[in-house]
Amino acid sequence: MMTASRKLSSFRLPPFPTVGEIIKLYNLRAEKQLSQNFLLDLRLTDKIVRQAGCLRDAHVCEVGPGPGGLTRSILNSGAKDVLVVEKDTRFIPGLKLLSEAAPGRLRIVHGDILSYRMDRGFPETISKPWEGDPPNLHLIGNLPFSVSTPLIIKWLESMANRTGPFVFGRTRLTLTFQKEVAERLTASTGSKQRSRLSIMAQYLCTVHNCFTIPGRAFVPKPKVDVGVVHFTPLVQPQIQHPFKLVEKVIRNVFQFRRKHCYKGVEKLFPEASRVKLTQEMLQSADVDPTLRPTELTIPQFRALADAYAHLCTHEPSLFNYEYRVELQMKPLTRQRNKPEDTYIMDELTKAK
Numbered sequence: 597m598m599t600a601s602r603k604l605s606s607f608r609l610p611p612f613p614t615v616g617e618i619i620k621l622y623n624l625r626a627e628k629q630l631s632q633n634f635l636l637d638l639r640l641t642d643k644i645v646r647q648a649g650c651l652r653d654a655h656v657c658e659v660g661p662g663p664g665g666l667t668r669s670i671l672n673s674g675a676k677d678v679l680v681v682e683k684d685t686r687f688i689p690g691l692k693l694l695s696e697a698a699p700g701r702l703r704i705v706h707g708d709i710l711s712y713r714m715d716r717g718f719p720e721t722i723s724k725p726w727e728g729d730p731p732n733l734h735l736i737g738n739l740p741f742s743v744s745t746p747l748i749i750k751w752l753e754s755m756a757n758r759t760g761p762f763v764f765g766r767t768r769l770t771l772t773f774q775k776e777v778a779e780r781l782t783a784s785t786g787s788k789q790r791s792r793l794s795i796m797a798q799y800l801c802t803v804h805n806c807f808t809i810p811g812r813a814f815v816p817k818p819k820v821d822v823g824v825v826h827f828t829p830l831v832q833p834q835i836q837h838p839f840k841l842v843e844k845v846i847r848n849v850f851q852f853r854r855k856h857c858y859k860g861v862e863k864l865f866p867e868a869s870r871v872k873l874t875q876e877m878l879q880s881a882d883v884d885p886t887l888r889p890t891e892l893t894i895p896q897f898r899a900l901a902d903a904y905a906h907l908c909t910h911e912p913s914l915f916n917y918e919y920r921v922e923l924q925m926k927p928l929t930r931q932r933n934k935p936e937d938t939y940i941m942d943e944l945t946k947a948k
């Protein structure tokens with residue numbers, strides 16, 4: 597009988613050019629405009645992959661493989677079917693070389709992950725009932741920050757609707773974010789980092805901030821550090837209303853982050869009925885109007901969503917009302933080095 601270590605060694609790739617050599621071979625300069633920062637240290641990519649759990653015989657979708665460092669770690673961990681989605685055509689020849697070294701285990705899609713139909717990427721037979729264990733399918737990626745935030749918002753909506761990667765069940769995700777965003781995704785009630793993203797992620801998933809990678813580990817080095825975050829969708833979301841309604845309540849409540857929460861709740865309603873309906877909503881949710889948005893728990897957001905849904909049932913036109921944000925957003929930057937705050941708000945609004 598083969599020992600466990602011999603079994604694992606049979607998954608390992610044969611001797612092969614290093615990631616650095618592949619970069620040189622194909623002249624893969626990182627494109628600053630595309631915020632490309634590569635991980636060349638395979639101990640680090642192995643560590644990221646370990647956060648996903650056991651990948652033996654797993655199906656994996658890796659987003660943005662680039663020169664393929666993380667891809668090698670995924671293949672070495674024993675995944676039997678790795679689908680990589682890469683937007684930049686320059687990386688395709690290097691990935692093909694990797695695919696030849698792992699026959700039948702690496703599929704390459706040249707495309708944009710934001711529009712890729714993941715529901716068609718894997719066989720139906722891997723599906724697991726939502727209420728059961730998660731399927732043996734994992735999403736893993738080290739993407740530019742400007743893509744990872746809109747992508748997680750899109751995937752949270754897909755999770756709520758059980759579409760895209762979640763047609764297969766409670767697919768788990770292991771993704772990198774700018775460190776501050778990783779902290780926001782996992783921030784608890786009352787913490788300084790508590791934000792819309794915290795509530796959106798935590799009402800749908802168990803979210804774990806695994807570890808931080810210093811910026812110096814990337815080539816070229818970004819100005820910020822990077823957090824690796826693991827998501828497991830919950831069997832029962834903590835708020836059971838349509839995603840768009842929940843997102844609207846959360847977005848409005850957080851509109852005035854430092855003020856009392858009633859200020860944001862007010863903005864859910866047209867001026868003529870604002871005071872009356874805000875009072876009704878907060879009373880029915882039993883939420884203290886003087887709490888700050890960051891102090892509200894997820895059960896309190898659930899109560900607010902229940903109360904808002906109830907008001908909308910009686911007056912359906914309420915749901916179409918949108919308070920105009922007069923704030924001029926700064927032009928969006930698409931650089932890994934820039935803080936994400938400038939576009940998180942915009943992306944959340946787009947996600948509606």
Ligand code: SAM
Nearest residue numbers: 633634635660661662682683684708709738740
């Ligand atoms: N995963 C590699 C690593 O860790 O070294 C590369 C990381 S680099 C930060 C991000 C990669 O994602 C690049 O290869 C880039 O071309 C790719 N990418 C960027 N936007 C993408 C998108 N929308 N869809 C698919 N790939 C994308």
